Amino acid sequence: MAASRENVVEVSGLFKGFGPLKVLNGIEFFAREGEIVGLLGPSGSGKTTLLNILVGLEKPDSGTAVVLGADMRDAARVRRKTGFVPQNDLFYDDLTTWENIAYFGRLYGLSSSQIRENGAGLLERVGLAEKTRTRAGELSGGQRKRLNFILSLLHSPRVLFVDEPTVGLDPVTRRFIWKFLDDLRKGGATILMTTHYMNEAEIVCDRIAILDKGAIVMFGTFEELKRQAGGKNLIKVRTRPGNPEVMRDLVAIMEDLEFVDAVTASEGTIFVRTSDVDAATEYLYRILKEGGEIIHLMDVTEPTLEDVFFIATGRKPEQIGDVRVPA
Amino acid sequence: MSLPRFVYVFAKDMRLFFRRRTSTLFIVLSPLLIILFLGTLFGGYGKVGGGLPTAVCNYDVGDAGNQYVQLLKDYGFFKITDYRATFANFQDCEKFAELNVGKGVFAVGLAYPPDFTQRITDGDSSTLRVFIDNSKPSVRELGEAYIKAVNQQVSTRISSEFILQVWNRLRESDKKVVELQKNVPLAISNLEKLDTELSKLRNEIAQLDVSAIEASKNQLRQSINDLRMLGNSASATISEIESSLSSAAAAVDEADQKAQLAMNSLNSVIDSTRFIEYYVCVNPSATECQQAHNAYSGALNAGSQVNIVMIKTRDTKTALLNENYAVSTAKSRLSEMNQKINEVDAQLAVLEQNLPRVAETRQNALTKFDESHGLVQNILVQLRDLQAYLAETHEQIVYFTSKDPVNIVVPIRLDWAYSFSWTVYKEIDFFIYGIIAIILAMSALLLPAVNLIRERASGVFMRNLITPTGALSIVLGKHLGALFLIGIEFAIVWLAASRYLGVTLSGPFEAVLAAVLLMSSAFVSTGLVIASLTKSENSAILAIITITIPLIFVSGVIVPFEFMPPAVQAATSYLPSTLGINAVKLISLYGTTPSLGLQSITKLQLNAVDYAMLFLAAEAIALFALSVILIEWKGRK
Numbered sequence: 001m002a003a004s005r006e007n008v009v010e011v012s013g014l015f016k017g018f019g020p021l022k023v024l025n026g027i028e029f030f031a032r033e034g035e036i037v038g039l040l041g042p043s044g045s046g047k048t049t050l051l052n053i054l055v056g057l058e059k060p061d062s063g064t065a066v067v068l069g070a071d072m073r074d075a076a077r078v079r080r081k082t083g084f085v086p087q088n089d090l091f092y093d094d095l096t097t098w099e100n101i102a103y104f105g106r107l108y109g110l111s112s113s114q115i116r117e118n119g120a121g122l123l124e125r126v127g128l129a130e131k132t133r134t135r136a137g138e139l140s141g142g143q144r145k146r147l148n149f150i151l152s153l154l155h156s157p158r159v160l161f162v163d164e165p166t167v168g169l170d171p172v173t174r175r176f177i178w179k180f181l182d183d184l185r186k187g188g189a190t191i192l193m194t195t196h197y198m199n200e201a202e203i204v205c206d207r208i209a210i211l212d213k214g215a216i217v218m219f220g221t222f223e224e225l226k227r228q229a230g231g232k233n234l235i236k237v238r239t240r241p242g243n244p245e246v247m248r249d250l251v252a253i254m255e256d257l258e259f260v261d262a263v264t265a266s267e268g269t270i271f272v273r274t275s276d277v278d279a280a281t282e283y284l285y286r287i288l289k290e291g292g293e294i295i296h297l298m299d300v301t302e303p304t305l306e307d308v309f310f311i312a313t314g315r316k317p318e319q320i321g322d323v324r325v326p327a
Numbered sequence: 328m329s330l331p332r333f334v335y336v337f338a339k340d341m342r343l344f345f346r347r348r349t350s351t352l353f354i355v356l357s358p359l360l361i362i363l364f365l366g367t368l369f370g371g372y373g374k375v376g377g378g379l380p381t382a383v384c385n386y387d388v389g390d391a392g393n394q395y396v397q398l399l400k401d402y403g404f405f406k407i408t409d410y411r412a413t414f415a416n417f418q419d420c421e422k423f424a425e426l427n428v429g430k431g432v433f434a435v436g437l438a439y440p441p442d443f444t445q446r447i448t449d450g451d452s453s454t455l456r457v458f459i460d461n462s463k464p465s466v467r468e469l470g471e472a473y474i475k476a477v478n479q480q481v482s483t484r485i486s487s488e489f490i491l492q493v494w495n496r497l498r499e500s501d502k503k504v505v506e507l508q509k510n511v512p513l514a515i516s517n518l519e520k521l522d523t524e525l526s527k528l529r530n531e532i533a534q535l536d537v538s539a540i541e542a543s544k545n546q547l548r549q550s551i552n553d554l555r556m557l558g559n560s561a562s563a564t565i566s567e568i569e570s571s572l573s574s575a576a577a578a579v580d581e582a583d584q585k586a587q588l589a590m591n592s593l594n595s596v597i598d599s600t601r602f603i604e605y606y607v608c609v610n611p612s613a614t615e616c617q618q619a620h621n622a623y624s625g626a627l628n629a630g631s632q633v634n635i636v637m638i639k640t641r642d643t644k645t646a647l648l649n650e651n652y653a654v655s656t657a658k659s660r661l662s663e664m665n666q667k668i669n670e671v672d673a674q675l676a677v678l679e680q681n682l683p684r685v686a687e688t689r690q691n692a693l694t695k696f697d698e699s700h701g702l703v704q705n706i707l708v709q710l711r712d713l714q715a716y717l718a719e720t721h722e723q724i725v726y727f728t729s730k731d732p733v734n735i736v737v738p739i740r741l742d743w744a745y746s747f748s749w750t751v752y753k754e755i756d757f758f759i760y761g762i763i764a765i766i767l768a769m770s771a772l773l774l775p776a777v778n779l780i781r782e783r784a785s786g787v788f789m790r791n792l793i794t795p796t797g798a799l800s801i802v803l804g805k806h807l808g809a810l811f812l813i814g815i816e817f818a819i820v821w822l823a824a825s826r827y828l829g830v831t832l833s834g835p836f837e838a839v840l841a842a843v844l845l846m847s848s849a850f851v852s853t854g855l856v857i858a859s860l861t862k863s864e865n866s867a868i869l870a871i872i873t874i875t876i877p878l879i880f881v882s883g884v885i886v887p888f889e890f891m892p893p894a895v896q897a898a899t900s901y902l903p904s905t906l907g908i909n910a911v912k913l914i915s916l917y918g919t920t921p922s923l924g925l926q927s928i929t930k931l932q933l934n935a936v937d938y939a940m941l942f943l944a945a946e947a948i949a950l951f952a953l954s955v956i957l958i959e960w961k962g963r964k
């Protein structure tokens with residue numbers, strides 16, 4: 001991965017474990033100034049851990065994480081310019097919305113006038129202006145999410161780390177947050193967000209890093225990811241469920257074919273990457289005809305992000321517990 | 328305007344704390360309830376009225392015991408009853424005092440043995456029996472403290488007096504010794520001089536024997552007389568010899584004259600014969616010639632005979648003359664001798680004249696000798712005096728130095744005897760400090776620990792940590808917040824204790840507050856450290872309970888600190904609670920004022936409170952640093 005001067009976030013060779021559990025195994029990726037990079041990965045793949053390292057909450061075992069030119073082992077240097085929106089809504093429930101804003105504003109070193117100005121502006125933007133004097137503990141889930149968001153934006157950070165911004169939110173709030181993130185990007189902020197929603201990554205992110213088993217298995221724009229996954233040389237085969245032995249045989253046979261580059265199989269779906277789409281289709285069609293019991297449907301198509309994810313990780317979004325929401 | 332960040336942390340924590348009405352209520356109520364509870368339980372009679380009931384058995388024959396008792400009275404802390412008159416002997420009184428202290432009738436009992444003054448002034452040290460009711464720790468504390476103070480005073484007075492006396496004696500002796508030291512060589516040289524003088528005189532006198540001289544003189548005179556007589560007889564003999572000589576000479580002269588005459592006649596005969604012969608003897612052969620010749624020869628012969636007689640006469644005359652000369656020589660010698668004898672006689676006369684003066688001289692010498700002897704005797708007396716003095720001095724020094732200085736410096740030893748009577752157990756002003764310490768320590772440990780654990784569990788603490796505000800400011804803010812709450816608690820406890828329990832304050836309140844805050848600070852940090860080391864609120868609370876329960880015991884509330892095993896004492900004496908309780912006790916109970924200032928630190932003139940405060944401060948700082956380090960470490964491990 002070529003390092004660039006515009007790289008605001010740059011991670012290389014990053015390892016992190018908790019005792020015997022190896023969570024991150026040599027992470028490599030970067031984020032350029034003014035773009036939104038999405039970390040897409042199944043639950044427990046180490047997204048939050050990676051973000052914690054990037055905001056200096058955790059120390060990596062080895063490797064470097066550089067933000068705005070500063071190694072995050074020395075996070076204090078850039079804390080004034082970075083923000084972190086945690087996965088959970090973290091603030092003092094017994095303080096009012098405004099008291100929370102004033103307190104964290106002070107911790108970011110803002111003057112009272114800056115707090116007033118930025119705080120009021122952000123409250124207005126996220127639509128919490130009326131809840132200024134409400135005890136934070138009394139806010140609704142969506143309102144909490146928004147407060148959680150703006151508490152990290154009071155100091156107008158250049159780089160924002162966002163952990164699962166829309167988990168468990170209603171579609172309206174979800175879209176509001178997407179818009180909000182987009183606005184921030186337009187304002188010049190670089191955003192690194194984690195998500196396990198395919199559509200969210202696809203819609204919001206300029207660049208996507210697929211995280212699996214502690215490593216970035218794919219990294220690039222959506223187009224680049226599709227190309228990496230096989231692009232137009234990809235045949236998607238849907239099989240009938242309930243025949244695992246037959247499936248295994250089929251995969252083994254196909255892997256031996258000379259025009260087949262790679263086979264990714266899971267229950268119900270087989271992706272065949274081939275150098276010769278026609279030969280492959282013909283071969284598969286023959287199987288379809290002869291043993292119609294197995295192959296249910298066959299399609300030569302551009303992969304979706306879900307397909308890419310499946311090819312990259314061998315796992316389907318259903319298997320990582322995604323709840324699909326209509327876009 | 329921006330204040331230091333920790334101020335905002337502090338303000339936030341306080342806002343959160345006081346927003347909850349129950350926590351606000353309890354920060355006030357909990358200390359109040361504890362104090363009220365204790366007050367109801369333990370009486371709250373306040374200070375001991377009229378002093379500690381004290382039994383005194385002063386059997387001391389001397390004055391030290393009285394001085395001692397007087398000093399105790401002067402303190403006004405002891406209500407003294409003297410039982411000397413009640414009991415016939417010391418042992419009975421002592422037993423009575425011990426028994427009644429044990430029953431709680433008296434708080435303190437003191438027994439002065441009869442030889443109390445005697446022994447301490449002799450430098451042998453005496454033991455004062457002290458009975459103390461140990462069931463009332465404050466009574467014991469205060470009683471001990473006062474008795475120690477009085478003992479110190481009396482001991483110092485006695486020991487310094489004794490030592491002064493010793494010094495004075497030594498100084499006097501020293502003066503005399505120095506004087507004597509100067510006199511001794513002088514005396515010795517005098518003695519030596521006198522000695523030579525005396526020996527000379529003695530020689531002289533030995534040589535002078537007047538009676539012998541007298542005898543010699545008489546002998547001499549006898550000899551002289553004998554000589555005179557001899558001389559006289561000699562000169563008579565010589566005169567006889569002279570006269571016989573001169574008569575002999577006359578006879579010789581006569582003979583000579585006759586011989587001369589005969590010679591002359593003979594010569595004419597010889598001439599005539601010779602002439603005859605000469606003429607006759609022209610014929611020599613003629614008879615006449617013969618005859619003539621014969622005649623001539625006869626004449627010649629006769630002539631020669633006469634001549635021989637004449638020669639002999641003349642020889643005799645010469646001999647006589649010689650004899651005469653010898654006699655006259657002898658005569659002159661004799662007269663010479665006589666003269667000499669006369670001279671000797673004259674000398675003898677002089678000698679005779681001088682003899683009485685010799686006796687006088689001898690007498691003089693004897694007198695001188697007697698005088699000298701007197702002088703020598705005098706000096707000897709002086710020397711003996713010196714010897715005696717030196718011996719005495721030596722004896723004194725040996726006596727004084729044979730005393731153990733410890734007995735001189737600590738002439739009165741206290742023999743503490745503790746009793747335990749529960750009957751009048753109402754002394755809260757002692758253990759109130761332990762109670763205060765426990766209340767504050769519990770709050771100091773729990774409040775910040777729970778606060779931190781809660782914030783950490785909810786995750787909001789993480790939000791604090793990722794801001795540019797460092798862990799130091801965040802911890803400092805939390806720390807000050809906790810201290811503020813503890814300050815409120817302390818104010819309430821102190822107010823309640825002083826109002827309701829009659830706890831008094833002898834030293835400055837600021838000092839008490841400083842000690843309390845230092846101690847609390849150490850516990851706040853300990854709480855934060857525990858909160859950082861434990862994984863959950865439950866384990867933190869259990870850990871804090873594990874710490875506080877032994878703390879209650881070692882604070883001396885239940886078991887007096889002094890009663891604990893030495894190992895426990897050693898292990899706990901530097902705990903913040905022990906140090907804090909001690910400092911507060913010293914300040915409020917005994918009025919010890921911390922002298923902490925640059926001067927006292929640099930000169931190392933630190934009192935017990937200073938030490939306690941310094942240790943507390945050091946511990947508070949160290950624990951604070953540890954809490955910051957641990958919190959930062961846990962935030963980013």
Ligand SMILES: Nc1ncnc2c1ncn2[C@@H]1O[C@H](COP(=O)(O)OP(=O)(O)OP(=O)(O)O)[C@@H](O)[C@H]1O
Nearest residue numbers: 018021023041042043044045046047048049050196
């Ligand atoms: N402090 C920790 N101690 C031990 N294990 C941890 C710790 N933090 C995370 N882990 C483990 O590391 C792995 C990755 O966790 P992480 O929170 O980074 O996953 P994630 O990708 O953010 O998951 P999700 O999408 O569910 O938020 C998980 O198996 C988790 O149990």
Ligand SMILES: [Mg+2]
Nearest residue numbers: 047048087164
């Ligand atoms: Mg996560």
